[in-house]
Amino acid sequence: MATKKEKSKATVRREEEKTKEEKGEGLTCPKRPAAERETRSLRSVNNGLQKWLAEPSKSAQPRMRDANEKKHTDGRGDQLGSRSPQPATTAAEHLQQEETTEDNRNKKEEEERATKKQQMVNPEEEEEEEYGEIEEEKKGKVKDILALIKGYMESFKEWQTQEFKDLRKRINNTEEKINKMEMTLTEMGKKMDKMEERAVAAEMEVEDLKKKLEKSNKKTKETQELLAQKIDTMENHNRRNNIKIVGLKEDEEGKNMREFIKEWIPKTLGCPELQQELEIERAHRVLASKPQPQQKPRSIVVKFLRYTTREKVLEKTMEKVREGNKPLEYKGQKIFIYPDISSELLKKRKEFNTAKAILWKKGYKFILKHPAVLKIFIPGQQNRLFSDPEEARKFAEQLQK
Template identity: 30%
Template sequence: MESDAVQVNKAELAALIRVIIKEEINEAMNKLQPQFDVLKLGLKDCNEKLVDVESGLSGMHDRMDEAERVCKALQKKNKELRDKNEKLESYSRRFNLRVFGLDKDMEKGKPTEFMESLFSEIFKDKLSYKLEVEIAHRVGPVTKHGSRPMIVRMQRYAAKEAILQIAKQEKVLHFKGMKVKIFPDLTAEVSKRRAQFKDLRIKLHQAGVKHGLIYPATLIITFKGDIKYFQDQKSGEIYYNQMIGPTLSGNQVD
C-alpha cells in the first residue's frame, strides 16, 4: 500500500511540475508577446518599404533608360546640325581669301577698292583677266606684326583659285615693301582637321616625299608612283612608318 501511495505522489508531483512549467511558459510568452507584435509590425513595415524601394528603383531604371535614349538621340541630332552648319559655313566661304601682312589702316577706310587695286598690281603679269573683289574687310585680333588679316571675297571662283595657286607656288608676294601671304579662308573645324597633319607633313618634307592637302582636310601622299589619301593623322603615320620610313637612307627617298 505504501508503494502505491508513493507512485501516486510521484505522478501527482510530475503533473504539478508540468502545470507549473506550462504556467511559467505562458506567463513568459505573455510578457514577450507585445515585443513579438512590435517586431512583426516592424518587419511588415520593412517589407512594405522594401517593396516601395524596389518599385521606385524599377521606375528610376526605366526613366534612366528613357533619358539615355533621349540623350543619344539629341547627340545624334546635334552632330547632324553641327555637320550641316559646317557645310553651310564652308560653302559660304568658297569665294573667300585670307590675306596676311598688310600694314595697319593702309586701305584708308576703303578695303574693297584697296584689295582690288592690290591684286591688280601683284598679279598683273601673272593673270590676264581682271580680278574683281566683291567685298573686303579686316577680321580677328592684331597679329604679331601689328596688323589684322583681311578677308577678301572674290566675284569669281576661278579667280580665287588662280590667286591661291600662285600664292602657294611663290609662298610670299611683295607689295610696296610688304610681304603678303594669301591663304584660303577656312572654318575653325577645317583648320583644326588640317593641323593634325602638321608633324607628319614635316617628316614628309624632310624625306623629300611629294604630298599636299586636298580640301577640306585630306592628306595626299605620292610615293614611288603610288598615290594615297588619308583622312586622319593616325592612318598617315602608319603608312609612313610601314612604307616610307624603312626605305630611307639618310634623308632622301625616290
C-alpha cells in the same frame, strides 16, 4: 552523564554553604533589594545626625551659646526654644522604627535559613526537584521557541505567498507587454516587407530610367555631332569663295579695300593676267578692335565671286612660295594667304602639318583640299588622298627624296 555532573555540582555547592554557616560566614543576605539599601543609607544618615545633635562640635557650641543668650533678648524666644529639640526626637523615633523593621527582617531571614537547613537534609531529593524544575524550564523554553518559530514560519509563509502573488502579477504584466511588443514587431515587419517591395520596384524603375537616359544621351550626342558637322559644313560652304590674308599692315589698303586687293594680288604673285579675272564681291578686315602699332595687324577676308578664282589665287600662291622657297613678302613683312575656313576645320587641317613638312623637305607637291583632305602628287604614279593625318605622315616618311 549530564545529570550526574549537575548533581555533583549541586552537592558541592550545598556542602560549601554548610561549612560557611558553621563558621558564621554568609549569614547576611548576599544581595539585598534596592528599597532595603535605601533604608540602610537613610538610617546611617539619621544616626550621624543624632550624634551631632547630642554632642555638638566645638565650632557649633558658641553658636548655641549665642542662641541661648538671645532667648532673653529676642521676643520670639519661646518659639525658638520650642522648635529646637523637635528634630532630635523625630530622628530617634525614626531610628527605632528602622531597628524594629530590621530585627523583623533578620528574624524572617533566620526562619528561611532554618527551612533551607531542613530542606538540606535530603540533598538528592532536592537535586531531583531542581533537575525536574530545570527540565520543565527547558521544555517551556523549547515550547516558546517552537511557538515563536511556528509563528515566524507562518508569517514568512504569508509573506512568501503575497510576494509570489505580486511576482505572478508582474510576470503577467510583462507577458502582456511582450505580447503587445510582438504584435507591434510583426506589424513593423509587414510594413518593412512592403517598403522593401516598393524599394525594389523603385530600383527597377530607376534602372529602366537610367537605360533610357543613356540611350537618349547617346542619341543626343550623335545628333549634336551631326548638327555640329552640318553647321561646320554650312559655315565652310559659305566661306568656300573666301581667302584670308595675314601679315598686311594696318591702313595699308587706304580707303577702298576692294580696289587695293584687286591690284595687290597680281603684283605680289607676279601674275598680271589675274587682274581681269579677279571679281571681288567684298573685302574687309576681321571684326575686332584696332591693334596698337607694336601688335600684330588684323587679317583680311576677301570673298571672290567665283570658287575657281579663289582656287587660282591659292595655286599661284603655292607656286610663288615654291619658286622662292620662302613665304611671300610685301614691304619687308611676311605675308600668308590661306583659304578662309571655320575654327573646327582649321584644327583638323593643322593636324596635317607634320606630313606637309616632310613632303616639303622631300620635294613632293601636295594640296589640302576641302574640307580636310591631303592630296599628294607622285610623279609616274597615281595621286594619293588622305583624310587621316597619321596615315598621311607614315606614307610621307616612306617616300624617298
